[in-house]
Amino acid sequence: MRIYLTGYMYSGKTTVGHKLAQRLGYKWLDLDQVLETTFHTTVPIFFKRYGEEAFRKIEQKLLHSTAELDDVVVSTGGGTPCYFDNMHWMNHHGKSVFFDVTVATLLRRAAASKKNRPTLAGMNEEQKALFIRQQLETRMPHYRKAQIIFPADQPDLEQLLQLVTSAE
Numbered sequence: 001m002r003i004y005l006t007g008y009m010y011s012g013k014t015t016v017g018h019k020l021a022q023r024l025g026y027k028w029l030d031l032d033q034v035l036e037t038t039f040h041t042t043v044p045i046f047f048k049r050y051g052e053e054a055f056r057k058i059e060q061k062l063l064h065s066t067a068e069l070d071d072v073v074v075s076t077g078g079g080t081p082c083y084f085d086n087m088h089w090m091n092h093h094g095k096s097v098f099f100d101v102t103v104a105t106l107l108r109r110a111a112a113s114k115k116n117r118p119t120l121a122g123m124n125e126e127q128k129a130l131f132i133r134q135q136l137e138t139r140m141p142h143y144r145k146a147q148i149i150f151p152a153d154q155p156d157l158e159q160l161l162q163l164v165t166s167a168e
Helices: 013-024 031-039 043-068 086-093 103-112 125-143 157-166
Strands: 002-006 027-030 072-075 095-100 148-151
Touching: 002 013, 002 043, 002 086, 013 027, 013 072, 013 157, 027 031, 031 043, 031 072, 043 072, 043 086, 086 095, 095 157, 103 125, 148 157
Parallel strands: 002 072, 002 095, 027 072, 095 148
Antiparallel strands: none
């Protein structure tokens, strides 16, 4: 089985995804990390150097490469489901889970994170909240196409395990 985790940055896809994979005895992949390892650069540098169009094409290619894998949990980038036919593709090739998180939780996690996100750099809290709300409004129709909606403000791994295994 392939499980695709979707949601906005700071929604917990990486942290919870790794734990989910461990509990299931599956391999865990983070698409952003795969891109960084493959191209020996960071996502922000790749984005800046080659542009969003090139990034999204590579991201889709990496996503499609997961079709060859079994027993894997894939943490996708926050924008992955919103481009091309990626959300449809994930639903067709595995089980998709949307990590649904409030703006307040995203802001709290962003403030506590050691990982700097260039898209939020130089913004005050009010600007960050507005930016996140606007992006979520655009992305939510894609995220909501996931087969499973997982409330992830306070993620419960046992609940997630139940959701992904009961829908087999």
